[in-house]
Amino acid sequence: MRSRQEWRQARVIDIAHPTEDVRAVTFAVNGPLSAFDPGSHTNIRVMIHDAPAIRTYTVLPSAPGTLKIAVKLHPNSRGGSAWVWSLNPGDVTEMTTPENRFELSWRASHxxxxxxxxxxxxxxxxxxxxxxxxxxxxxxxxxxxxxxxxxxxxxxxxxxxxxxxxxxxxxxxxxxxxxxxxxxxxxxxxxxxxxxxxxxxxxxxxxxxxxxxxxxxxxFGDSGHYGESAFWVEIPALRKTVEVRPDQSMLEALLQSGVDMVYDCQRGECGLCAVGVLDHEATIDHRDVFFSPTERAQNVRMCACVSRAPGGTISIDTGYQSAPL
Ligand code: FES
Structure with missing residues (x-):
């Protein structure tokens, strides 16, 4: 479950390389787009391990009717950045109209x-x-x-x-x-x-x-989501154990195994994906900016979209119940 977004068909029309390891891709987008809004982002449908997934990238200034993103190729990436780097002119996907959670206030003196x-x-x-x-x-x-x-x-x-x-x-x-x-x-x-x-x-x-x-x-980007090792997440209330691969976030693994999750930013910022930690044999690697240092040290909750427990098993309570029908 995430905030409402309007999906549009998008076709790659230009590829450039601002640096050796950064690729800028411009898409022509079907339907009207509002003017460029600094700090806004778009979500893109990508394929990872032959499975559909969604990645979020900042929107760069570009010509009317287009959306442009710039993505760094992460070493050994098998996720979103590798997919973006596999694109060719003419390829088609879907993107959301931009949203902005990093807006300029226009009220400061400097x-x-x-x-x-x-x-x-x-x-x-x-x-x-x-x-x-x-x-x-x-x-x-x-x-x-x-x-x-x-x-x-x-x-x-x-x-x-x-x-x-x-x-x-x-x-x-x-x-x-x-x-x-x-x-x-x-x-x-x-x-x-x-x-x-x-x-x-x-x-x-x-x-x-x-x-x-x-x-x-x-x-930035999706660099904070992934790790070097897998880990395992037990959800006693659902009698489930889910493996989180190195190239998946815990949120992605839970969603793919059918666990209902509330989430939005997928960057460790909004806290919506936070789960309760019931037990952990592995050290929790908190990668969010939502919790305070004290809260992170307590290991009572963690943001499923970015935080990990490399090499071990943790037990969680997702704290999310679907509304009764
Ligand atoms: S979805 Fe926003 S912190 Fe995880």
Whole structure:
């Protein structure tokens, strides 16, 4: 069960490579589309292991009537990124009309945009919108190497000195405390990147004494869902045990085995997919940004869409009952 979406037929019309490991795919979409909304995302029907699945990707600016996504190829991927990388011009699938849960507020005196790796995709749409709206913007953007900074040239042209790059290979990283301490009181920051960056941003924002309503963040792509090892999930109330393969999220495995689940974002952000943990022999690898560090340490609940228990067995209560007919 997830929020209502409008599915449209979509045909691949262009493929480009902003970096060696990032592929940008543009789809011509049947039916009217609203104007590009920075931070929005679309859901795409993909095939994984010959089974249909849904993946969610940020929408990039593109021509009217089209939707464009950029997807990093994850090593050994057998999931959504591998499927996107298998597409050719003319291939047809279905996509939802964009939704936005990472919207610009348009109420701040200054915007600090922070991108880590392929988390640049929503930020890449926000920067030009803010600039053309006459807003005060600074962006910091980090990646492993210069070659892996997708859309760097476009962002340098757009932002000039208001863009600062941090490259791990060159020994540079963000100083979030310094960045946040310089901001005006009513500034906002928008962060997209790996979970470590998001949690560090939340902690630094709180240390700076800033209201959490002015820090907005999004976990990127589907990189947080998968793991190196399988694990097993027992659901005593249903008398079921479900194997979660390395290339599946726990949510996907539960749904595929017929377990009713409530979910939405599939990025560890909304908390709708949270299940109760009754017992766990394996260490739980919490990968969400929904629970607080204290709640994660308690191991009482976990987000099924991203969190895992590699190599072991956990026992859960899905806490979801279908409405009686
Ligand atoms: S579906 Fe939103 S946190 Fe899992």
């Amino acid at each position: 915007y600090l945009l922070i991108a880590g790796g392929i988390g640049v995709t929503p930020i890449f749409g926000m920067a030009p919108a803010l600039i053309s709206g006459g807003q005060s913007v600074r962006m910091i953007y980090g990646g492993r190497s210069q070659a892996q900074l997708a859309f760097r040239d476009e962002l340098e042209t757009l932002l000039g000195d208001d863009l600062e790059l941090f490259v791990e290979e060159e020994g540079r990283s963000f100083d979030l405390d310094a960045e946040f301490s310089r901001l005006p009181l009513d500034a906002e920051s928008y962060v997209c990147g790996p979970i470590g960056l998001l949690n560090a941003s939340k902690a630094a924002w709180q240390r700076a004494g800033r209201p959490m309503s002015r820090l907005r963040f999004e976990v």
